Amino acid sequence: MRAVVIEEFGDPSGMAVIEAPSPLPAPGQVVIKTEAIGVGGVDAVIRRGTLGGFGFSKGLIPGSEIAGIVTAVGAGGDESWVGRRVWAFTGTGGGYVEQAVAGIDDIVVLPVGLSSIDAVTLGSSATVAHFALVHAHFASGESVLVRGAAGSIGIATVELAARAGASAVAVTTSSPERGRRLRDLGATHVLDRAGEGDPAAPKTFDVIIDIVGGAGLPAFIDRLAPNGRLVVVGVVAGLPPADFGMRLMGAFQQSRSIATFSLNTVAASATAAVRAEQFLAAVRGELHAVVHEVLPLELAAEAHRQMDLGHVFGRIVLTP
Numbered sequence: 001m002r003a004v005v006i007e008e009f010g011d012p013s014g015m016a017v018i019e020a021p022s023p024l025p026a027p028g029q030v031v032i033k034t035e036a037i038g039v040g041g042v043d044a045v046i047r048r049g050t051l052g053g054f055g056f057s058k059g060l061i062p063g064s065e066i067a068g069i070v071t072a073v074g075a076g077g078d079e080s081w082v083g084r085r086v087w088a089f090t091g092t093g094g095g096y097v098e099q100a101v102a103g104i105d106d107i108v109v110l111p112v113g114l115s116s117i118d119a120v121t122l123g124s125s126a127t128v129a130h131f132a133l134v135h136a137h138f139a140s141g142e143s144v145l146v147r148g149a150a151g152s153i154g155i156a157t158v159e160l161a162a163r164a165g166a167s168a169v170a171v172t173t174s175s176p177e178r179g180r181r182l183r184d185l186g187a188t189h190v191l192d193r194a195g196e197g198d199p200a201a202p203k204t205f206d207v208i209i210d211i212v213g214g215a216g217l218p219a220f221i222d223r224l225a226p227n228g229r230l231v232v233v234g235v236v237a238g239l240p241p242a243d244f245g246m247r248l249m250g251a252f253q254q255s256r257s258i259a260t261f262s263l264n265t266v267a268a269s270a271t272a273a274v275r276a277e278q279f280l281a282a283v284r285g286e287l288h289a290v291v292h293e294v295l296p297l298e299l300a301a302e303a304h305r306q307m308d309l310g311h312v313f314g315r316i317v318l319t320p
Contacts, residue, residue, distance in 0.1 A: 063095020162186030
């Protein structure tokens with residue numbers, strides 16, 4: 001089968017298409033013939049080498065979510081899975097392939113009416129958005145700022161916060177056109193990347209969901225209201241400065257807090273239940289899968305170039 005590997009960390013040119021052996025499922029696993037592969041921000045962060053200290057090595061097949069048809073189950077598994085169309089989480093890698101392996105606990109049956117392309121656009125991002133808002137103890141009537149809202153996690157956060165009754169949903173983004181599209185999805189205020197540009201926007205926010213990280217993160221701690229909570233769900237701009245916590249200490253009497261969030265800390269059964277409901281919400285038109293572009297698997301490096309240039313609104317999807 002064809003697979004995409006990272007031969008050199010850094011520029012997208014370090015990615016290559018290779019021929020790899022077709023996988024065999026171990027007990028508790030399934031093999032899925034991929035129909036769609038989500039290209040996530042974490043894929044780009046890993047490929048750049050930003051997370052090199054987390055054990056990633058050359059030869060890694062990137063990609064964490066796919067959708068397609070189950071073709072085989074491991075020994076002792078339920079054969080009724082064969083032929084079913086599913087979304088699957090493959091871990092921190094293993095998704096950019098024609099045939100993927102996933103654990104039986106990491107797959108969700110796709111409902112009628114939801115395409116594989118839409119499934120990988122929403123599957124991880126909308127679930128992260130849901131649990132990030134839970135992690136922030138967001139409540140109806142509170143104000144929310146989504147930093148880096150043009151990606152799939154940001155878009156889902158905007159929609160979910162608006163549906164849940166946020167008093168304001170502000171977004172940071174890079175252009176007026178993106179701002180207009182985010183307003184159509186539920187944003188009430190559009191800010192530039194520095195968090196400025198709309199004098200009518202709240203000066204501080206009860207909740208900030210940050211997908212960007214990087215050097216600009218400390219300034220957004222200053223945008224928290226008293227008892228405000230900032231949750232970091234991504235570091236697409238790199239890690240924040242080592243001393244970023246001093247912003248919290250400098251405003252000690254504001255009782256602000258900052259946290260990180262990863263789906264790794266949520267039980268698989270809980271994520272599966274939320275994901276299944278979100279898929280149904282998408283079929284009902286209550287959540288929207290915003291697809292930037294669909295590219296063939298062999299153009300995975302081009303997908304990453306577009307992400308590095310900041311050209312992507314929503315999610316790029318690969319197809320074998």
